[in-house]
Amino acid sequence: MVNLDSxxxxxxxxxxxxxxVENRDLCAACYLELPRNSPRxxxxxxxxxxxxxxxxxxxxxxxxxPAFDETFAPFVHHRAIRYLILQLKFHRHYPSARLLGxxxxxxxxxxxxxxxxxxxxxxxxxxYRERGFNQSIEIARxxxxxxxxxxxxxxxxxxxxxxxxxxxxxxxRNNNMRNAFSVSPKFKAQHVALVDDVMTTGSTVHDxxxxxxxxxxxxxxxxxxxxxx
Ligand SMILES: [Zn+2]
Ligand SMILES: [Zn+2]
Numbered sequence: 001m002v003n004l005d006s007x008x009x010x011x012x013x014x015x016x017x018x019x020x021v022e023n024r025d026l027c028a029a030c031y032l033e034l035p036r037n038s039p040r041x042x043x044x045x046x047x048x049x050x051x052x053x054x055x056x057x058x059x060x061x062x063x064x065x066p067a068f069d070e071t072f073a074p075f076v077h078h079r080a081i082r083y084l085i086l087q088l089k090f091h092r093h094y095p096s097a098r099l100l101g102x103x104x105x106x107x108x109x110x111x112x113x114x115x116x117x118x119x120x121x122x123x124x125x126x127x128y129r130e131r132g133f134n135q136s137i138e139i140a141r142x143x144x145x146x147x148x149x150x151x152x153x154x155x156x157x158x159x160x161x162x163x164x165x166x167x168x169x170x171x172x173r174n175n176n177m178r179n180a181f182s183v184s185p186k187f188k189a190q191h192v193a194l195v196d197d198v199m200t201t202g203s204t205v206h207d208x209x210x211x212x213x214x215x216x217x218x219x220x221x222x223x224x225x226x227x228x229x
Contacts, residue, residue, distance in 0.1 A: 014087075014095055015080055025099050034103075035078040037227050044202055045071035045227045066202055067209035068194065068220040073227040074107040077198050081226050085197050089135045097135070100197070100225045101142025108147065108223060115221060116189040117150040118143055121196045121208060122181070124158040139225065140195040155187040156208060181208045183215040191219040199224040 011020025013027035021028050039045040041058035044066060048058045057065075075081040084100055087093035108114075120136035128134055137153065144151035160180040192212060194205050199222065209220045 014084070014099060024102055025095050026103075030080060033080065035076045035081055037073050037076045039071070039073060039227070042070060043068070045073040045199065045222075045224075047227075047229060066206040067213055068202075068205055068222045070112075071199065071202075071222040071224070071227075072104075072108055072112050073199060073222075073224045074104060075226045077226040077228040085135070085225065088138065089197065092133050094138065097138035098142055101139045102146065104139065104223060104225050105143050105146035108143070112193075112221060112223070114147060114149060115191040115193045115219070117152045118147075118193045118195055118223070119152045119156055119208075119212075121194055121204060122156055122158045124160065124180075127158075136196045139197060143195060143223065149193075152189070152192075155184045155189075156211070157182055157184075179207075180204075181211040183211050185215075187212075187215050187217070190217060191221075192217055193221040193223045196222070196224045198226045198228055200228045 011023055011025050012018070013020050013030050014025045015030045016027060018027035018029070020026055021031070024031075037045060038047055040048050040056060041061055043057050043061040046058050046060070077085070081100075084096040088096040088100065118140055120134065120140035122136075123131070123134045140151055143149070158180055159182050194208055196205060199205065202222075205222045209222075212220060
């Protein structure tokens, strides 16, 4: 069937202005240029020199396993993907959320076992008020619609207003994040996916996953557009 929207509003590449393909705001050439991740660690999506299998676990996760079980990160935080994330985060450019969410959904459809619900990483209410916007929620809305999964915006909250993470070392970030999240006592899901725009050290999603596992959740996936290497 002809999609009327695509006739009335033909898709156009956000990056170069050419005609979009597959109903995405991205052209074929820019699609091919996207900086893809080649994760070797099943758990944290880091690229490391794994001699054996695709599902190997990296030395960092082996030594100190994070509280989440798997990470899906189709891209690295470079070039066009970094640009789209910045457009969304700092300019509330909703077409970037639609494009990033659509690309992530296509990847997940091929690779992930879908969970009971998806939970965007919450911002503390002060931070949310200051910014007026949570980019993770916008990406998660696209995923929920495309993958037909419930979006849970109420079960988890960030009860500590953590300082800005820029300029902190990995260890300082860990301390800064400790016990930053709480989970509603009514929370029942056994298998969830946490959604964020980009994963850097993984300490934020680790903290949230820890709170969810304490609340009885068994399996936690992390879904991010990009892994920062
Ligand atoms: Zn293009
Ligand atoms: Zn790892």
